[in-house]
Amino acid sequence: MRDAFHEDLDKISDQLVEMTHLAGSAMARATTALLDADINLAESVIEADKHLDDLREELDAMSVDLLARQQPVATDLRMVVTAMRMSADLERMGDLARHVAKVARLRFPESAVPADIRATILQMGQVAERIVAKAGQVIASKDVEAAKTLERDDDAMDDLHRQLFGKLVDGTWQHGTEAAVDITLVGRYYERFADHAVSVAHRVVYLVTGEWDLEARDHEEDEDSRPPA
């Protein structure tokens, strides 16, 4: 039998996994809403984000309460602090899904995504779903090797992001400035979503090994992923 403290920690871990499910579902539905110009789906994603915000607040309250009541040290303390950081990542991932849904809503009844980049956006959505699902498994399993595989998904996301920017700036863009603005932001939302998933996985690695991968401090490629003019 586990003691009360570790039961509480398990509860926190379960809640983090639940947050990965919600963030993944939100991004999957946001991608569909964006590609299909589905206003109802977009609205449902925007609405559902509140639930993720609430979960984060609940989880952080549980964590602070746990710190106050149990006064953990060493690994136990690190687990609680790390859980609070992961909940911040996951809540932000929900925000990013909501942002994608808002772009879909803003352009309704048209699709914000020109036909020739649909395939790229679709793939970005798929990578986003995959990487957050893996982040959930890593939280549940504490599997350091599995955590490392998220890097590859993130590399795939960076490649797609680079492709997307390539299409925006290679001089062949025919869809006007407004569509360019939409696609620039949408591309950034997907990329940041993946960054936060990697950050979650790195935090698990830190928890298990005590070693903080320096790259995890700022796992963002952003502008550098744009090909120079």
Add this chain to the structure above:
Amino acid sequence: MRDAFHEDLDKISDQLVEMTHLAGSAMARATTALLDADINLAESVIEADKHLDDLREELDAMSVDLLARQQPVATDLRMVVTAMRMSADLERMGDLARHVAKVARLRFPESAVPADIRATILQMGQVAERIVAKAGQVIASKDVEAAKTLERDDDAMDDLHRQLFGKLVDGTWQHGTEAAVDITLVGRYYERFADHAVSVAHRVVYLVTGEWDLEARDHEEDEDSRPPA
């Protein structure tokens, strides 16, 4: 005389204020680098961000150490947890300044900012400097009334952001897609910078009053600040 715990808390607070200075200086220099296409200044901002990352890491280590050694409860516990959240905001603000500097570097020797939107970007830079300076004062003074004035600066930033998007999407944009991509991202970086400053101020309010302003949970206007097509 203050006890050891409160001396440590003071040290953490001082370090947070120092982080606001660094983030403010970084964004001020990034704005100049962007407007003047000053590659050396851009490089110095990109380089200096590491210092802010280090400070955050140091501060978080101090905080965890403080939790382990002193096992604070109630307000003291809340202060330490809040400090860790503020350090995350401030580190992110440094990242955003670095992103602006990277856009300047990417377009060098040209300026990424077309002449007709220079004034808007300049103002966004000024609001960014002002809001982070105020965040620093709020951390130092714990002044709840001062914290509330950051909302007005953030509203000013949102207005400027809306103006910027207006120029991108009103059909008169003459500077090509690449410049539109740059300006879309730069606009978002300034806006997010201000959001994080407001978030810091809200956290101080929470610390002092125990009341978490619901709006503080997600203080982001983003896509909604774009005028509909």
